Amino acid sequence: MTAPVTLRSFAVTATAAFLAACAVGPDYRAPEAPAVGLYTEKPQPEQTEAAPVRGGEVQRFEAGAKISAEWWTLFGSSELDNLMRTALTSHPTLAAAQAALRQAEENLNAQYAVLYPSVDASLSAKRQRITGAAFGNPAIPTNVFNLYNASVSVSYSIDLAGGARRELEALQAGIDFQRFQLEAAYLSLTGNVATTAFREASLREQIRATREIAESQERQVQLVEKQFALGAISRVDVLAQRAQLAQTRANLPPLEKALAQTRNQLAVLIGKFPGDAGLPQLDLSAFQLPQNLPLSLPSDLVRQRPDIRAAETVLHQTNARIGVAQALMFPQLTLSGSYGGAATSTPNLFDPGSRIWNIGAGLLQPVFHAGQLQARKRGAEAAYDQAFEFDAVALKAQAEAEAAARESLEVTRAQLQFGATSYLALYNAQRQYEQAKIGLVQAQAARYADTAALFQALGGGWWRRGDQDPAWPTLAK
CATH class of the missing domain: 1.20.1600.10 (Outer membrane efflux proteins (OEP))
Known part of the structure; x- marks a missing residue:
């Protein structure tokens, strides 16, 4: 049992070190106690x-x-x-x-x-009326129907910085x-x-x-x-x-x-x-x-x-x-995905043909905020100096x-x-x-x-x- 424990401890330590190394900003060091004896x-x-x-x-x-x-x-x-x-x-x-x-x-x-993904489940039901004009073809007759939707979505923001x-x-x-x-x-x-x-x-x-x-x-x-x-x-x-x-x-x-x-x-x-x-x-x-x-x-x-x-x-x-x-x-990276079903009747909601899904990734890079982000950083540094x-x-x-x-x-x-x-x-x-x-x-x-x-x-x-x-x-x- 010694080897697995040692390996697990090493993995935890290595992961903690990696995460700490990836975090931007100065690492905190406690001030030295005064070297005074009297x-x-x-x-x-x-x-x-x-x-x-x-x-x-x-x-x-x-x-x-x-x-x-x-x-x-x-x-x-x-x-x-x-x-x-x-x-x-x-x-x-x-x-x-x-x-x-x-x-x-x-x-x-x-x-x-x-630090963890967020998981949400949704269930909706609505009655809709659609006309052909909405698709550029008024000749298509008006259609009124029910729409049921059930899905599970997952989202995770990766803490890159x-x-x-x-x-x-x-x-x-x-x-x-x-x-x-x-x-x-x-x-x-x-x-x-x-x-x-x-x-x-x-x-x-x-x-x-x-x-x-x-x-x-x-x-x-x-x-x-x-x-x-x-x-x-x-x-x-x-x-x-x-x-x-x-x-x-x-x-x-x-x-x-x-x-x-x-x-x-x-x-x-x-x-x-x-x-x-x-x-x-x-x-x-x-x-x-x-x-x-x-x-x-x-x-x-x-x-x-x-x-x-x-x-x-x-x-x-x-x-x-x-x-x-x-x-x-x-940059801020977000991964997301969802899986579920959509149908016009509840018995068909979980049929293979009613399944819907999506998966994607989003990357946001601040480009111009009129100096707001830099000002926040300088303000945080000034608060530290007072501090x-x-x-x-x-x-x-x-x-x-x-x-x-x-x-x-x-x-x-x-x-x-x-x-x-x-x-x-x-x-x-x-x-x-x-x-x-x-x-x-x-x-x-x-x-x-x-x-x-x-x-x-x-x-x-x-x-x-x-x-x-x-x-x-x-x-x-």
Whole structure:
């Protein structure tokens, strides 16, 4: 059995090579990946800075490490996992991208018909009246009769210049484009769900911190009012403390509005109406910061990013269109034939004397189209021609600033009780602590969001998912 298999394989290979050689237009060659080993002028550090707060753990970069297809599970939040599952099954963008992919696949299936002969069967019946005048002899009497016709016709267009095969190549590139568009939509959706979830948790934590500051300031107002009643301080100090409390309370409505808007956005991302989305109240402290981060080489990144791969398929498609446009300038050969019968009564339709047939060939050579074909070719060529910075240091600085501001506030309050400082110093210390507290929350949230952005920038590991089509190009190593 070895010999027939080998012979068949040789025949298939030889036929494919022959057909490819007959197709006019340039053969597509994928662009070379950039020979770059670094993203920046200086080498990437092996790990990030550490900060003594939640979310301030050291993160280590592992060059060439595998990227998890479900990278969001590394944050250790079942609530985030549930949001992702809902988004991936309910968001209309993914459904639209999947429909576009199916359409592209069916367009290719339809176009494959050009490689095969077309066979049609026809059956007709009509009643006719013929006069002799139609033949130049009015003396012939008028004749009325029935005419029945049954036939089978075959037609085959020989793809001499390979235009049909170039069109199939372009349609296949169009399928690849829609596949990468689907993966890009998947990657964008998962990235947006993660960063929006982190923003929701961050705003909730900022509101909680602001309310704690306001409660502390309320107690301070009560204290200074008692001291004012005893004549220990002036009314100016009381008014200043009340003004600071009012300012802190004024910060709450914008934060609450931003939280409501973020939750609405998160509901839309998971494909639900805000009123019945059933969103959880996320807690920033419930997230875990991934300790080991993959880092792909720039040369590998261009094969991992679906948006880059989609751009490449556009290049492939426009390259094939050059061949399609060029093939229109070559002769087009069509073979056709038919066999059947014609008779004035159905019993005689299949008699030997009623048989009719024809066979023929047609050759069409474009001669003059006012430059239209050349312009199409030049247009296709022109279309072809067209065709992470981390916040670990910032978080560490914010953590140190918050700790220093908190210690300064406590010392200033103690000094005020013993009369060793003024209320002005207390006001300044309170304001600095408030700013540092909110800044710390924002820096913590940014750390989570930027980690999610890294996974998104590296392609999100779409090629490692288990739901991929077996024919899908794999990048796993």
